[in-house]
Structure formats: C-alpha cells, structure tokens
Amino acid sequence: MEELDERWRTALHRFDDHLRLDLRRSEHTRTAYRSDLVSLATHLSEAGVNGPGGVTLRDLRGWLAAQHAGGAAPATLQRRSGAVRVFFRWAHAQGVVDRDPAASLKSPKVGRRLPPELTQADLQQVYAAASARAAEDEGPGGRRDVALLELLYATGIRVSELCGLDVDDLDHERGTVRVLGKGNRERVVPLGRPARAALDAWVQVRHQWVTSDSGPALFLGARGGRIDPRVVRRVVHASLEAVPEAPDLGPHGLRHAMATHLLEGGADLRSVQEMLGHSSLATTQIYTHVTSDRLRAAFRQAHPRA
Structure with missing residues (x-):
C-alpha cells in the first residue's frame, strides 16, 4: 500500500478505520477488503488514475476484466466487485469522491452447484x-x-x-x-x-x-x-x-x-x-x-x- 499515491493511501486507511470502528468488522474481513482494494488501486495507478476521485465505471469494469483474464474465479470476482461497491458507497457518503462510479457495477453470476457432502x-x-x-x-x-x-x-x-x-x-x-x-x-x-x-x-x-x-x-x-x-x-x-x-x-x-x-x-x-x-x-x-x-x-x- 505504501507504494500507492497519497490519495489512495489516505482513502484506504480511512475506510479501514470505518470497517474497524463503525462496522466492527473482523480482522479477517478487513484483510480481504484491503487486499481487493489495494489490487484495484495498484491496477488503476498503473493506468494513471492516482486517486479514488478519478475512477470511472469503465475503469472498474476494466479491472474486473483483467482479473477474469488472469484466471480469477466468478466467486472471487463477485467478492471483489462487492468490496469495490462498499468502498465507493462509503467514499461518496464521506465526500471522498463526487459521485459513486460503482453504483451500476454488476457482479458476475456464480452458479450454484451441489457441493461435496459430509454424510x-x-x-x-x-x-x-x-x-x-x-x-x-x-x-x-x-x-x-x-x-x-x-x-x-x-x-x-x-x-x-x-x-x-x-x-x-x-x-x-x-x-x-x-x-x-x-x-x-x-x-x-x-x-x-x-x-x-x-x-x-x-x-x-x-x-x-x-x-x-x-x-x-x-x-x-x-x-x-x-x-x-x-x-x-x-x-x-x-x-x-x-x-x-x-x-x-x-x-x-x-x-x-x-x-x-x-x-x-x-x-x-x-x-x-x-x-x-x-x-x-x-x-x-x-x-x-x-x-x-x-x-x-x-x-x-x-x-x-x-
């Protein structure tokens, strides 16, 4: 995270405090959010988007497409898109971004299949x-x-x-x-x-x-x-x-x-x-x-x- 632009670092640290103090999320949940959002921020920083304020819906779809091309499973993509929606909904409510670019972001459908069973x-x-x-x-x-x-x-x-x-x-x-x-x-x-x-x-x-x-x-x-x-x-x-x-x-x-x-x-x-x-x-x-x-x-x- 330290390699990211200051705008990304500040926003992600504040969001982590929100998860910990306001929502009382577990360390495991916060780590998952942090991993997904750092992945997003790193991908977008390499594309020249150096803070949450410049992110568009197209950027988010491009990131998910890159994840899919890299072999990420539909369930993983669903979790990551969910993390992004939660982050940007918070960022918009806090004035970190002027609009919520993830409001229309769709999650990939995950097919339900019969899992192995412990009889x-x-x-x-x-x-x-x-x-x-x-x-x-x-x-x-x-x-x-x-x-x-x-x-x-x-x-x-x-x-x-x-x-x-x-x-x-x-x-x-x-x-x-x-x-x-x-x-x-x-x-x-x-x-x-x-x-x-x-x-x-x-x-x-x-x-x-x-x-x-x-x-x-x-x-x-x-x-x-x-x-x-x-x-x-x-x-x-x-x-x-x-x-x-x-x-x-x-x-x-x-x-x-x-x-x-x-x-x-x-x-x-x-x-x-x-x-x-x-x-x-x-x-x-x-x-x-x-x-x-x-x-x-x-x-x-x-x-x-x-």
Missing part, C-alpha cells in the same frame, strides 16, 4: 476415530479435539466464533452456548447430548493447560493461550483425513453438514438461520437448494420412470 455416516466415523485417539492420549489434547469437533457440528458455529468462546458462555443447565458472531451479534445455540458430554470431558481436564495467559478462554492451545483458528482447522482436517470416505471440507464442511442435516430432518428455515447467525434469510436459503438438488439427484438415479 451422517461419515461423521459417525470421524467422531469414533477422534474418540479412539482421545482415549489413547494421556494429556488433555484428545478431549479438547473431540469437544471442538462435536461443538462445530452440533452448533454450526464459525471457527472464529469457537475460538472466541469463554467458559462462562456454556450454560450446562439449559444445554446451550452463547455465541458472539459477525457484527457483534449475540445468539444462543442449543447443544446436543454428545456435544455436552464432550465439552464436560474437556472442561474437567482444561486446568492441565491453564496458564496466566489462559484467561476465560474455553478452548486452549497446548501452551495455555486461547486456541488459534489455525489449530482448529488442523484438528478438523486431520480428523477428516482419518476417514477415507469423508471429503476433506474443513471446518466449514461441519457447518454445512449441520445446516443440511437439520433441514433434511424437518427443521424450519428461520430456526436454521438463527442458529447459523445469518443476518439474511437469503444466505440460509442456499441449503434449501442443496437439499432439493439432492432429492432430485436421488429421484433421477433411483426412480424407474425418472
């Missing part, structure tokens, strides 16, 4: 293998890993939300966990019996890793600090790799499986939306498309008159 049978094998490893582990690590695996599938929470949990967020009496999601929105999600049992088993040995750096964190790393998202992802990937039949979808695969299995079991869409922490019902509706596609695929494969 209930896959998950039973995953948890059986994790429990077997925990039984052989003399330290608390195995119990922690089983607990976080169970919690991710039971609640559908994001990795960042899991890492932010404190011990007091668990309500053992009600069988729920309090989660702080995107935009600092709080929600309460129910826990099933297996998840509650796994969490109880972990909490009983958590003290073995507690240090002065632990604070109230529910899940700890081996050195006693709050668990890092990268550790959670490694645990999930390793657990899925232990079951050859299970697709390695990572933590989001457990979130996806939770939502899909709930809907297939008859849960209503609003309840699933609340549990996942989606601000818009439209985001949750993708899971209805997935389950409908799966039903159609099963019909075509099995019905004699399909």
Whole structure:
C-alpha cells in the first residue's frame, strides 16, 4: 500500500478505520477488503488514475476484466466487485469522491452447484476415530479435539466464533452456548447430548493447560493461550483425513453438514438461520437448494420412470 499515491493511501486507511470502528468488522474481513482494494488501486495507478476521485465505471469494469483474464474465479470476482461497491458507497457518503462510479457495477453470476457432502455416516466415523485417539492420549489434547469437533457440528458455529468462546458462555443447565458472531451479534445455540458430554470431558481436564495467559478462554492451545483458528482447522482436517470416505471440507464442511442435516430432518428455515447467525434469510436459503438438488439427484438415479 505504501507504494500507492497519497490519495489512495489516505482513502484506504480511512475506510479501514470505518470497517474497524463503525462496522466492527473482523480482522479477517478487513484483510480481504484491503487486499481487493489495494489490487484495484495498484491496477488503476498503473493506468494513471492516482486517486479514488478519478475512477470511472469503465475503469472498474476494466479491472474486473483483467482479473477474469488472469484466471480469477466468478466467486472471487463477485467478492471483489462487492468490496469495490462498499468502498465507493462509503467514499461518496464521506465526500471522498463526487459521485459513486460503482453504483451500476454488476457482479458476475456464480452458479450454484451441489457441493461435496459430509454424510451422517461419515461423521459417525470421524467422531469414533477422534474418540479412539482421545482415549489413547494421556494429556488433555484428545478431549479438547473431540469437544471442538462435536461443538462445530452440533452448533454450526464459525471457527472464529469457537475460538472466541469463554467458559462462562456454556450454560450446562439449559444445554446451550452463547455465541458472539459477525457484527457483534449475540445468539444462543442449543447443544446436543454428545456435544455436552464432550465439552464436560474437556472442561474437567482444561486446568492441565491453564496458564496466566489462559484467561476465560474455553478452548486452549497446548501452551495455555486461547486456541488459534489455525489449530482448529488442523484438528478438523486431520480428523477428516482419518476417514477415507469423508471429503476433506474443513471446518466449514461441519457447518454445512449441520445446516443440511437439520433441514433434511424437518427443521424450519428461520430456526436454521438463527442458529447459523445469518443476518439474511437469503444466505440460509442456499441449503434449501442443496437439499432439493439432492432429492432430485436421488429421484433421477433411483426412480424407474425418472
């Protein structure tokens, strides 16, 4: 960013402050915005556009076309065009630019396709293998890993939300966990019996890793600090790799499986939306498309008159 013109640098720094202070976006989200906008500013600076005020709709379309020619996927282009629209809407409202050049910018359509699926049978094998490893582990690590695996599938929470949990967020009496999601929105999600049992088993040995750096964190790393998202992802990937039949979808695969299995079991869409922490019902509706596609695929494969 430091190589950019001062006008670009100032605008991008102010926008980052807006994301952090006003919208309370996570570091991960801010990094994504920053990367996309620096890419735009670099591209336009090379074309002689040395500040946001001189950007036109044609410039933005040219940048997206260059990204497409460079092999960017439609989903990536959609995210980048969204970042640009948010930035210029803010810039126009703040007087950084006289007009919003991105107001008419269209996002490329992303086709919906049936993603790989973690079946209930896959998950039973995953948890059986994790429990077997925990039984052989003399330290608390195995119990922690089983607990976080169970919690991710039971609640559908994001990795960042899991890492932010404190011990007091668990309500053992009600069988729920309090989660702080995107935009600092709080929600309460129910826990099933297996998840509650796994969490109880972990909490009983958590003290073995507690240090002065632990604070109230529910899940700890081996050195006693709050668990890092990268550790959670490694645990999930390793657990899925232990079951050859299970697709390695990572933590989001457990979130996806939770939502899909709930809907297939008859849960209503609003309840699933609340549990996942989606601000818009439209985001949750993708899971209805997935389950409908799966039903159609099963019909075509099995019905004699399909």
